[in-house]
Amino acid sequence: MNPADLLDLEGYGHLLIQGAALTLSVGVAAMVVALALGMAGALARLSQSWLLRKAGTAYTVIVRGIPELVLMLIVYYGGTVLLQKLLSLGGGDVRVDINAFLAGTLVLGFVYGAYATEIFRGAFQAIAKGQIDAAKAYGMSDSQMFRRVQLPQAWRLAIPGLGNLWLTLLKATSITSVIGLTELARQADIIKAPTHRPFTVFFAASLLYLAMTALSDLVRIRVERWASAGFRRG
């Protein structure tokens, strides 16, 4: 084989770039969902209510115990059939197509929301007890204390964990290819046949993923440094 052949994508390269853009979009959308669910989950796990605490625990237990792929398939195929039956109740045959971007975003957001729950919970618990006492001594209400004392510090403490979360989430977006979202992994899967160079295609795709994770890692280091400005290391 001619060594130059190994690098030739036969003009299909732009599809990989488009795929990478979709990977980033679904990743960012899922991250937003994950952060919201994570904050809600952490508050539930730290709340006074027994029911909320148990619900928060059940959430993390389920997510840790079931593969992302299986959750994705349940929501996508199970959801399609369920909606189809629901809409056919009025009579007639209804065909439903769940939007793969939406399904992917929701499932990844749900899964990584559980990880974010643990990260935020750890961050809230790491805030020095004295700070809470001080806030109470000032007569702050619970919501004032949350906004002025707990939240700003929890964010800073959560940043390293959230950085890792983003890297893992970004790689996990590849699973949405299974439900037909034409993100990077799916695009590579599609163009492997017309190019006759499956290795070249998947290697190019992996370098694009690597570029995204490496860049994210650099940003994470920057953000961590920015967030801990004013704090002594160690």
Place this chain on the structure above:
Amino acid sequence: MLGGFDLALVLDSLPELMGGLVTTLELSLLTVLGGILLSAPLGVLRASPSKWIAGPIWTYTYFFRGTPMLIQLFLIYYGLAQFKVIRASGLWPVLREAYWCCLIAFTLNTVAYTVEIVAGALRNVPLADIEAARSLGMTRWGILTRIKLPVALRILFPAYTNEVIFVLQSTSLASVVTVLDLTGVARIIIARTFSPYELFIAIALIYLALTYLTTWLFRFVERRLYRHLKSHTTEIAAAPVVR
């Protein structure tokens, strides 16, 4: 029927699902075994102060930790066929099998993460322990095998438990390349019966049980190994931890 859960279908499919479960367990076990065998020596080399030794290993772990496992699997399963040399070689009967490609991809992936866990633990072995061993005149090999590795094992145990859970769950990706693991069998039955949620929920429950059985088993072994250490708290997270 709306909201109806066809339990009879799940029960009828159980024998088939059990076949898939065996494949899932086999893939997980072989991946974990291969992972341990390769990660221990590579982890020691990764912790080496020489960048000529640690560097190449870092390149490998960086690539495999920075790219999705699915792409790694595709690279091996679909990608290797691009090379005539490989197709002509004696390894081809193995490398064209989806099952073996999965084993190779899963092992390379878990080794990359485990090498970093091992190297991190080795770097965290207290210096005082090593100095004490040196002052007793222990050889470098003796220090490694009798002090550094046992102490590192205790440090890495909780993180490694999580890694094993990741392996167990990610074997479900094998179904994407036609392997009939638990997920693969469920997908085949679903294609036949058009009842996705019953079977997916059934296998979800099986994965859930497997995950907590594994967590419990590792916690049990850890307690057993370190029961002489009062201070060793067996805090294996029951909650998800980012890999």
